[in-house]
Amino acid sequence: MTAAPAINAPALSGVQSLTFAKALTLAMADAMEADPSVVVFGVDVGKLGGVFRVTDGLTSRFGEERCFDTPLAESGIVGMATGMAMNGMRPVVEMQFDAFAFPAFEQITSHVAKTGNRTRGQVRLPLVIRIPYAGGIGGVEHHCDSSEAHYAHTPGLVVLTPSSVADAYTLLREAIESPDPVVFMEPKKLYFTKATVDLDALRSRHSSPADRGGANGVPSSIGRATVLREGTDATLIAYGPSVAPALAAAETAAAEGRSLQVIDVRSLVPFDDDTVNAAVRSTGRVVVVAEAPGFASMASEIAARIQEHCFHSLAAPVLRVSGFDVPYPPPRLEKYYLPGVDRILDAVDRLQWEES
Structure with missing residues (x-):
């Protein structure tokens, strides 16, 4: 796949006050900039920028080949991501809301989680399934479920959930760089919380795809409380x-x-x-x-x-x-x-x- 050229590169650098959502956006943008195999897709993630605007600006910057909308069919979204990951891509997909991911649960548990083991490690699935989850936003059932135990119970999945702006960036970058499938649980009520972070310091851990697994001697945050x-x-x-x-x-x-x-x-x-x-x-x-x-x-x-x-x-x-x-x-x-x-x-x- 020939990547569309990136345009309008962000000027943000150094010490910045960021929202949790913006940190996630920058993590995806930086990963897409560093690695042309990274693609982002899901329902309304393109021109709209997602329900919570976490993918805002990615389509205008990287083009519709790298960040695009899909039909409202979660099983199809994860199924397509699985096939793309099998063939050298690094898809990052959004499930829009926690309980909306349940139609894709069979794909996640039967194929995403098991393919590496089924093939004795010959086929790895470097994909990320982003799931906005939990409550605190005045939503209702199907929009505020805490579904993390379903994924944590399933062998073969990495399951991450950041609670800070800095971890939102770092953990998502590491999730995208991981050779294994990651379910990335994003607390919805934190999307518009703010903190001051040093973007240069965060980015220094991820200078190139060759640095995966802990760039510049910095250990991975995955697996560390x-x-x-x-x-x-x-x-x-x-x-x-x-x-x-x-x-x-x-x-x-x-x-x-x-x-x-x-x-x-x-x-x-x-x-x-x-x-x-x-x-x-x-x-x-x-x-x-x-x-x-x-x-x-x-x-x-x-x-x-x-x-x-x-x-x-x-x-x-x-x-x-x-x-x-x-x-x-x-x-x-x-x-x-x-x-x-x-x-x-x-x-x-x-x-x-x-x-x-």
């Missing part, structure tokens, strides 16, 4: 849309004289047991915070892993604060469903402090 806040009394473990309320809870707890550590998992698969276990052992008390329903969830898996690896370091049972085991509620009830500061701190209070 990060410590966002140090603390000594208990550890809050969160990811994606639940990181902000975990940090807010830690800030409130500090004002009350309690020191809470906050871990951002960010890479659901592969999972960083080392960082999580070290954090748990340092405090002995843990609350896992996640927006998805709690039953058979990612929060359940994290709690189980902690119990298996850190049992003798625990001073109290591992607790979870999650969404309730019901379909996503209507907008007026959303605030009661989502894990917030009060529910997190209530769980912290139940960590058997009286027995310590």
Whole structure:
């Protein structure tokens, strides 16, 4: 495939104040600039720039051969991406909303996740499936599902979910550079949050396709959790849309004289047991915070892993604060469903402090 020439290259560089959505846009644009095999497609991602405008400007810059609209047929989108990845392309597809990806679930679980194993590694699928997910935007069911456990449960998929502007850029660039299929979960309520980042420093890790896997000696962020806040009394473990309320809870707890550590998992698969276990052992008390329903969830898996690896370091049972085991509620009830500061701190209070 002959790539259309890039035009109107962005002037953004150095230290910039960016939205989460803009960081994702720049990650795709920079990847497309560096590698002509990267293509972006999905429903309304072209001229419209996507429902959340995350692909805004990519078609005008790279042409309709590199960023284009597709019919409303998610199974066809992922099926086409699979074939393109088999033949040397690096497709990045958007599912528009979390539950809209379910019509493509058979393609994802039966083909995307299994082709590498089925061919003994002879056929790799370097594709990214971008899924805007979770709530906090006043949406309804089918528009605010937290579907990460479905993908994390499926061997053969890498599953990532950033919670910061810097990670939005870095993790998406690394996802595009990965030789394996990545389900990239984007918390919708974070799209228009802002932070100041050094774009030159972020880009320095990805100077050319030859640098894949950790450019300039910088290790990959895939498979690595990060410590966002140090603390000594208990550890809050969160990811994606639940990181902000975990940090807010830690800030409130500090004002009350309690020191809470906050871990951002960010890479659901592969999972960083080392960082999580070290954090748990340092405090002995843990609350896992996640927006998805709690039953058979990612929060359940994290709690189980902690119990298996850190049992003798625990001073109290591992607790979870999650969404309730019901379909996503209507907008007026959303605030009661989502894990917030009060529910997190209530769980912290139940960590058997009286027995310590």
